[in-house]
Amino acid sequence: MNNCFEIIRAGTNTTFQDNGRNNLNHIGIPFSGAMDKRNYVLANSLVGNKINDPVIEFAYQGPLVKYRGKKISFVITGDVIFKIIKKKNEINGNCYETYNIEDGDQIDIISTNKSVYGYFAISGKFYLNFQWGSCSTNTTANIGSNEGKKLQDSQKIEILNINSNQIQKKLNYINTRLEKIRVIKGTNFNYFSNEGKKIFFEKEFIISKLSDRMGMRLEGPNIENIVETNIRSEGLIKGVIQITADGNPIIMLSDHGTIGGYPKIGVVISADYDKLVQLSPGSKCKFQEIELTDAENLFKLYEIETNNLISQLR
Amino acid sequence: MIKNISNLGDAALYCDFGEDVNKEVNSNVIKYFKNIKEKNIKGVINLTPSYNKLIISFDLKKINFIEIKKIVENLDINDFKSEFSKKIEIPICCADFFSLDIKRLEEKLSLNKNKIYENFFNKEYFCYMTGFVAGMPFLGDLDKSMRAKRLETPRVKVPKGSVGLTEQFANIYSFESPGGWNIIGNTPLEIFNSSKIDNPNLISPGDTVTFKQISLKDHKNYNE
Numbered sequence: 001m002n003n004c005f006e007i008i009r010a011g012t013n014t015t016f017q018d019n020g021r022n023n024l025n026h027i028g029i030p031f032s033g034a035m036d037k038r039n040y041v042l043a044n045s046l047v048g049n050k051i052n053d054p055v056i057e058f059a060y061q062g063p064l065v066k067y068r069g070k071k072i073s074f075v076i077t078g079d080v081i082f083k084i085i086k087k088k089n090e091i092n093g094n095c096y097e098t099y100n101i102e103d104g105d106q107i108d109i110i111s112t113n114k115s116v117y118g119y120f121a122i123s124g125k126f127y128l129n130f131q132w133g134s135c136s137t138n139t140t141a142n143i144g145s146n147e148g149k150k151l152q153d154s155q156k157i158e159i160l161n162i163n164s165n166q167i168q169k170k171l172n173y174i175n176t177r178l179e180k181i182r183v184i185k186g187t188n189f190n191y192f193s194n195e196g197k198k199i200f201f202e203k204e205f206i207i208s209k210l211s212d213r214m215g216m217r218l219e220g221p222n223i224e225n226i227v228e229t230n231i232r233s234e235g236l237i238k239g240v241i242q243i244t245a246d247g248n249p250i251i252m253l254s255d256h257g258t259i260g261g262y263p264k265i266g267v268v269i270s271a272d273y274d275k276l277v278q279l280s281p282g283s284k285c286k287f288q289e290i291e292l293t294d295a296e297n298l299f300k301l302y303e304i305e306t307n308n309l310i311s312q313l314r
Numbered sequence: 315m316i317k318n319i320s321n322l323g324d325a326a327l328y329c330d331f332g333e334d335v336n337k338e339v340n341s342n343v344i345k346y347f348k349n350i351k352e353k354n355i356k357g358v359i360n361l362t363p364s365y366n367k368l369i370i371s372f373d374l375k376k377i378n379f380i381e382i383k384k385i386v387e388n389l390d391i392n393d394f395k396s397e398f399s400k401k402i403e404i405p406i407c408c409a410d411f412f413s414l415d416i417k418r419l420e421e422k423l424s425l426n427k428n429k430i431y432e433n434f435f436n437k438e439y440f441c442y443m444t445g446f447v448a449g450m451p452f453l454g455d456l457d458k459s460m461r462a463k464r465l466e467t468p469r470v471k472v473p474k475g476s477v478g479l480t481e482q483f484a485n486i487y488s489f490e491s492p493g494g495w496n497i498i499g500n501t502p503l504e505i506f507n508s509s510k511i512d513n514p515n516l517i518s519p520g521d522t523v524t525f526k527q528i529s530l531k532d533h534k535n536y537n538e
Contacts, residue, residue: 022359022360023351023358023360025360025361025362025371025445026347026360026361026363026444027444027445027449027506027514027518028445028446028447028449028450028488028506028515029448031359031360132511138448140447140448140489140491141448141449141488141489141506141508142508143448143508148508184321184324186323187320187322187328232335232364232365232366232367233364233365233443233446234362234364234366234367234369235362235363235367235368235369235445236362236369237323237326237360237362237369237371239323240322240323257445257446257447258362259362259445259446259452260446264322267322267326268323269323269324270323270374292321292324292379295323296324296378296379299324299374303375
């Protein structure tokens with residue numbers, strides 16, 4: 001019998017993701033890949049996989065799955081409420097701690113807690129198809145594993161192989177919330193009035209419900225444009241903050257359209273991206289200006305922290 | 315040549331080729347794009363050419379802005395080999411069912427339907443760039459008399475295959491997606507084919523595109 005998960009409830013937005021795909025922006029294909037890279041690599045490290053292996057990413061409500069097969073361990077990372085339903089008992093799960101499951105056990109990923117994305121990794125490999133070297137699912141163009149679609153109720157996820165080494169691991173890690181999103185001025189910063197610039201860096205913005213893997217919309221005081229509300233369409237990268245014609249910011253996330261025509265007021269620094277994507281609708285945030293060299297140093301620090309966490313698990 | 319290089323955030327280079335949008339400026343962008351792509355510069359993870367800009371994103375773990383700027387400034391740029399470009403004819407059906415915005419365009423342009431289609435079909439178009447969604451080509455230039463703004467309220471869903479006009483450009487919606495262009499017809503051709511790993515896009519920057527009108531019946535039977 002093949003080892004597999006039966007999906008009883010797929011969850012809100014559950015997809016396979018890995019490190020994403022490079023060098024395809026020019027044909028209109030974005031990077032994609034796991035939104036919160038640190039929680040993604042930690043999930044793989046905890047179960048003894050390669051750090052760039054595929055995992056299941058979920059948003060808000062996660063999947064409820066029933067396991068069929070030989071004993072396997074799994075982990076959930078992020079800030080997630082979940083339980084493991086065994087034949088005789090139920091266990092409330094802790095993130096960053098691996099658990100063994102056996103034939104017939106269920107994992108119920110109830111929801112993320114004051115955050116958006118969580119990761120589910122197994123000590124082994126899912127049976128997936130890759131496109132351009134990545135399994136990452138892009139639901140807009142139906143690229144990647146699972147025919148480019150979200151996971152659906154009552155489908156099956158086959159497991160290709162189970163790691164021989166199933167060592168139980170645990171990590172003490174707490175996701176801190178991002179109070180201020182640090183931003184480098186964008187290429188159209190001067191399209192905005194002095195008052196508009198001031199508002200951007202001083203006032204509070206609220207994350208809108210209209211946010212997904214493509215982009216995050218924010219609501220707040222109007223940021224006045226004094227030049228032109230459209231620019232000639234040009235390339236985008238993740239983290240770019242565009243101000244739309246209605247004066248509100250929209251931040252490009254991992255599945256963003258590769259080209260866009262709204263002025264760019266700023267770009268979120270790489271070191272803050274993981275925490276940015278975890279801001280849930282209704283939460284408040286502020287932007288803070290930062291210089292390029294400081295942003296580069298903060299990224300080095302971020303990398304050192306991530307590597308320290310990974311080395312604790314070796 | 316590149317007029318100015320600046321940083322876009324901490325992990326991308328923003329190369330500006332000047333304000334004008336025309337074939338020459340865009341050919342320059344494409345020339346740089348092809349050269350940089352061929353050279354496989356360490357740390358470069360994406361290149362996004364557009365009308366008059368080229369964005370080069372890189373892996374901040376491997377290289378930084380100052381280092382990559384120096385490399386790009388000192389590159390030997392070879393001439394763009396034109397044999398890479400192809401001519402493509404796109405069949406479109408302009409039946410009422412598909413031409414969602416033709417009435418709107420008649421008003422916006424003060425031209426009748428027949429004149430709009432005559433102008434549109436009697437032209438060769440140049441592909442400036444592809445993107446937004448996978449495979450979508452941005453083609454130009456439309457005659458001055460054919461230039462209209464986007465819809466004031468964009469559609470939530472534009473049908474796959476729709477051919478749209480905005481300002482001096484035409485595009486083809488390779489997938490159902492949101493969009494605000496004025497839709498004048500629909501093509502049954504697959505604009506993006508993900509099983510073609512080497513080049514999933516039917517139309518690439520630098521290609522020449524013409525359009526041919528087909529009947530509703532031919533549109534229906536096209537893929538059979």
